[in-house]
Amino acid sequence: MVVFGQFLEVLIGGLLAGVLYSLVALGFVLIFKASGVFNFAQGAMVLLAGLALVRSLDFMVARGIPTWAAIVLGLLFAAVVMAITAAIIQRFVLGPLVNQDGLSLFMATIGITFVIEGAGQMIFGSDVYPLSLFPTDAWFILDGIFEGGLLVSKIDVWGGVIAGALVAVLAIFFQRTKTGRALRAVADDHAAAESVGIPITWIWFVVWLVAGLVALTAATVWGTKLGVQFSIVFLALKALPVLIIGGFTSVPGAIVGGLIVGAGEKIAEVYLGQHIGGGIEYWFAYVLALAVLLVRPQGLFGERIIERI
Amino acid sequence: MLRKTLAFATAASAALSGAGIMLSAAPAMAQNEQFIPRLVYRTGAYAPNGIPFANGAADYITMLNERDGGIGGVKLVMEECETGYATDKGVECYERLKGKGPTGAAYFSPLSTGITFALTEKAPGDKIPLLTTGYGRSESRNGAVFAWNFIAVGSYWTAADIAIQHIAKEVGGMANLKGKKISLVYHDSPYGKEPIPALEARAKLNGFTFKAIPVTHPGVEQKSQWLGIRQDRPDYVLLWGWGVMNSTSIKEAAAVAYPRDKIIGVWWSGAEPDVIPAGDQATGYKALLLQHPAGKFGVHGDIEKHVYAKGQGVGKEQFGQVLYNRGLIDSLIGTEAIRTAQAKFGNKPLTGEQVRWGFENLNLTAARIKELGFEGMLAPIKFSCEDHQGADQGRVHQWDGKEWKIISDFYTADRKILDPMVAEQSAKYAAEKKITPRDCAKES
Known part of the structure; x- marks a missing residue:
C-alpha cells in the first residue's frame, strides 16, 4: 500500500506539473495554428510578461497602493507591454516577411527571442523577483x-x-468568432487569406497579442512557483516535447x-x-516525443495534412 | 549608473549577438597599468548570483585605484567579459582577454567550476594563474601538480567535510552519524559533482547512508527529486545548487514539508538571492560560510569613502551581502598576490608568471588582514608550493526570515581524510596529463 501510495503521489504530481508545461505550450500552438509560425520566442514572452507584472506590482506596493489594486493594475500594465511587443513584432519583423517561407519566419522568432531576453532584463532587471499570486503549500489527501x-x-x-479555463476560452475564440476563423484561414495560406480581404497585418497583431496574454497567464503561475527570473525561458524547452506529442495545431x-x-x-x-x-527527466520527455513521432508524426491530435502532387 | 551602463551593454550584446561575450569598459592601456580580466555573468539564469560577486570584486579594485593609486604606483585596469556561466563562452572570454594590457592578464577568476576545468588545461601553456576562491577542482590544492590553480580559502571537499562536522554536532557527535541518512541534492555539473567523493569517504568512515540526487541545469524543475526525498526521508539534505536552483530547492522542500533547518547548503547556496525569492519558506534554512558572513566591515568604510562618495561604485544594491563580500575577498586575494609579487619583481606591471609567484608566496596574516579592513571576514591564509588552498575553515549561518545569523564557531576540515584524496586525485591527473610534479622541497 505504501509503494502504491508513493506511485500515486508521483503520478499526480507529474500530471499536474504537465499541465503547467501545457500553459506554455498553448502559446506555441496558438501562433502556429493561426499563422503557421513556430514561435521560438514563446518562453522569452513568458519571461517578459512576468517581469513586467512583478516589477510594476513591486513598484506600486512600495508606494502604498493596496495589493489587490496593484495586482489588477500590474496585470493591465503587463498586458499593455505584451500588446506593444506584439505590435513591434508585427510591424518590424513579421510584416516585412509576409509570404516568406516558414523557415524564415522561424529564424526571425529566434532573433526575437534574444532581443526580448536582453531587453527584458535590461529594462526590468535580472534578479529573481518573488511573486505570490497563488498558495504554494500542499494538501495531503487520503x-x-x-x-x-x-x-x-x-x-x-x-x-x-x-489551463482548463484557458483551453475553453481559446476553443470558443477559434471556433465561434469571426477573428478566430480568420486566424485559421491565414494559417492555411497567407496569400489566399489576403485575397479574400482578410487584413493579414491586423490578424498577426491579434495572434501575437493573444499569445502574449497566454504568456502572461503562464507567467502568473510559473512566477509564483519559481519567482520571476531568467530561467523561465527554459520552459520553452519543456513545451517542445509537449507539442510534438500533442500536435502543433491542437489546443486539447x-x-x-x-x-x-x-x-x-x-x-x-x-x-x-x-x-x-x-x-x-529532461531528456526522457524527448524520448517520449520521439516515440510518438515514429508512430504518428503529426502528434496525437495534430492535423494530418495530405498534399496532392 | 555604471552598473546600469554595464548591465545595458551586456544585455544588449547578449541580445543582439546571442553570444553574450562582449563588455568592453576598459580604456586604452598605458604602459604602467596592470590588467585584470573579469569573467562575469550579469545576464542569464545565474545572473542573480553572478552580479553581486562581480560588483564586489570590481568595487574593491576601484577602491585600490582611488585610495592608493593602484598597487605600488601601478594602476589596475579591469575589463569584464560576460560568460553567462557557460564554459564555451568562458573559454572564449579567456582567449580574448589573456593577452591584453602591457603584460597580459595578471590572473583569471572564472567564478565557474566548469570554466575552471576548461581553463586548467590552458593556464599552464599561457602562464596565467587561476584564482578560484571557494570553488574549482578540489585536488588543485596540490600546487606540485596544479601549479597555476589557486583554490583559495576552501574547496568543495573542505565544505563537505565541514557540513558533516556540523551535522555531527547537531546529532550529538560523530558516533551518532551511524545509521543516519544524508542526501545530496546537487547541480548536475562539475560543480555539483565535486563534493561526492568527500561525502562518500565520510559515509564510509562515519557509517551514514549517503545518496546523491542530481538536478538538471538550471534547476527550475525539482519536483521528482523532492518527492523522492519525501519518500526516502533522509535525516539531512545537503544542497549544492547555484542560481535559481537554490531557491527552487527551498520552495520544493517546503512543498513536501521537509524541514528547512535540516537542509544545509554549500557556501554557494547560502546568499541573499538564494533565500529571499523563497520568502517565509526559507526561514530556518542553513548554509556554510566561506569564512566571511554578510555585513559591513572595515573595508566597506573605505569603499564607501573612496568609491561610492565619488559615484563610482557598481554594487550599491548588494553592498554588504554575502556574495558581494565574497567578490571583495576574491579581489583582495588576487591584488595581494600582485602586491607580493611586486616586492620581488619591482613596482611595475607584472606577467602572469610573476603574479603566480606572488600567489604562491602570499601570506595574509591576522595583522595584515586587519590592516586591509577584512578583520572578522577572513582568517589567515598562507599559500605555498604544496598548498594552493591556504585555509581549511568554515562556519554555518542560518536564515531567520530577514537576515543571516551565524550559528556556529569555525570548523576546520579534517585533512587526515582530505589530504589522501587530494594526493590520489592529483596524482591521477598528473598521470593522465603527463605532468611531472614539481619538487616543492627544492623550490622552497
Whole structure:
C-alpha cells in the first residue's frame, strides 16, 4: 500500500506539473495554428510578461497602493507591454516577411527571442523577483488510506484550473468568432487569406497579442512557483516535447501532451533515474516525443495534412 | 549608473549577438597599468548570483585605484567579459582577454567550476594563474601538480567535510552519524559533482547512508527529486545548487514539508538571492560560510569613502551581502598576490608568471588582514608550493526570515581524510596529463 501510495503521489504530481508545461505550450500552438509560425520566442514572452507584472506590482506596493489594486493594475500594465511587443513584432519583423517561407519566419522568432531576453532584463532587471499570486503549500489527501497522505501541490492545482479555463476560452475564440476563423484561414495560406480581404497585418497583431496574454497567464503561475527570473525561458524547452506529442495545431493536444510528458518524466525520474544515475527527466520527455513521432508524426491530435502532387 | 551602463551593454550584446561575450569598459592601456580580466555573468539564469560577486570584486579594485593609486604606483585596469556561466563562452572570454594590457592578464577568476576545468588545461601553456576562491577542482590544492590553480580559502571537499562536522554536532557527535541518512541534492555539473567523493569517504568512515540526487541545469524543475526525498526521508539534505536552483530547492522542500533547518547548503547556496525569492519558506534554512558572513566591515568604510562618495561604485544594491563580500575577498586575494609579487619583481606591471609567484608566496596574516579592513571576514591564509588552498575553515549561518545569523564557531576540515584524496586525485591527473610534479622541497 505504501509503494502504491508513493506511485500515486508521483503520478499526480507529474500530471499536474504537465499541465503547467501545457500553459506554455498553448502559446506555441496558438501562433502556429493561426499563422503557421513556430514561435521560438514563446518562453522569452513568458519571461517578459512576468517581469513586467512583478516589477510594476513591486513598484506600486512600495508606494502604498493596496495589493489587490496593484495586482489588477500590474496585470493591465503587463498586458499593455505584451500588446506593444506584439505590435513591434508585427510591424518590424513579421510584416516585412509576409509570404516568406516558414523557415524564415522561424529564424526571425529566434532573433526575437534574444532581443526580448536582453531587453527584458535590461529594462526590468535580472534578479529573481518573488511573486505570490497563488498558495504554494500542499494538501495531503487520503491520509487515512496512505501513511502521511498523498501530496498535492496547491499551485499545480491552480495551474490546472487556469489551463482548463484557458483551453475553453481559446476553443470558443477559434471556433465561434469571426477573428478566430480568420486566424485559421491565414494559417492555411497567407496569400489566399489576403485575397479574400482578410487584413493579414491586423490578424498577426491579434495572434501575437493573444499569445502574449497566454504568456502572461503562464507567467502568473510559473512566477509564483519559481519567482520571476531568467530561467523561465527554459520552459520553452519543456513545451517542445509537449507539442510534438500533442500536435502543433491542437489546443486539447497541448493539454494531453503536457499530461503525458509530466507524468512520464516524473515516473521515469523517480523509478528509473535512481538505477541509471538520475537527472534523466529532461531528456526522457524527448524520448517520449520521439516515440510518438515514429508512430504518428503529426502528434496525437495534430492535423494530418495530405498534399496532392 | 555604471552598473546600469554595464548591465545595458551586456544585455544588449547578449541580445543582439546571442553570444553574450562582449563588455568592453576598459580604456586604452598605458604602459604602467596592470590588467585584470573579469569573467562575469550579469545576464542569464545565474545572473542573480553572478552580479553581486562581480560588483564586489570590481568595487574593491576601484577602491585600490582611488585610495592608493593602484598597487605600488601601478594602476589596475579591469575589463569584464560576460560568460553567462557557460564554459564555451568562458573559454572564449579567456582567449580574448589573456593577452591584453602591457603584460597580459595578471590572473583569471572564472567564478565557474566548469570554466575552471576548461581553463586548467590552458593556464599552464599561457602562464596565467587561476584564482578560484571557494570553488574549482578540489585536488588543485596540490600546487606540485596544479601549479597555476589557486583554490583559495576552501574547496568543495573542505565544505563537505565541514557540513558533516556540523551535522555531527547537531546529532550529538560523530558516533551518532551511524545509521543516519544524508542526501545530496546537487547541480548536475562539475560543480555539483565535486563534493561526492568527500561525502562518500565520510559515509564510509562515519557509517551514514549517503545518496546523491542530481538536478538538471538550471534547476527550475525539482519536483521528482523532492518527492523522492519525501519518500526516502533522509535525516539531512545537503544542497549544492547555484542560481535559481537554490531557491527552487527551498520552495520544493517546503512543498513536501521537509524541514528547512535540516537542509544545509554549500557556501554557494547560502546568499541573499538564494533565500529571499523563497520568502517565509526559507526561514530556518542553513548554509556554510566561506569564512566571511554578510555585513559591513572595515573595508566597506573605505569603499564607501573612496568609491561610492565619488559615484563610482557598481554594487550599491548588494553592498554588504554575502556574495558581494565574497567578490571583495576574491579581489583582495588576487591584488595581494600582485602586491607580493611586486616586492620581488619591482613596482611595475607584472606577467602572469610573476603574479603566480606572488600567489604562491602570499601570506595574509591576522595583522595584515586587519590592516586591509577584512578583520572578522577572513582568517589567515598562507599559500605555498604544496598548498594552493591556504585555509581549511568554515562556519554555518542560518536564515531567520530577514537576515543571516551565524550559528556556529569555525570548523576546520579534517585533512587526515582530505589530504589522501587530494594526493590520489592529483596524482591521477598528473598521470593522465603527463605532468611531472614539481619538487616543492627544492623550490622552497
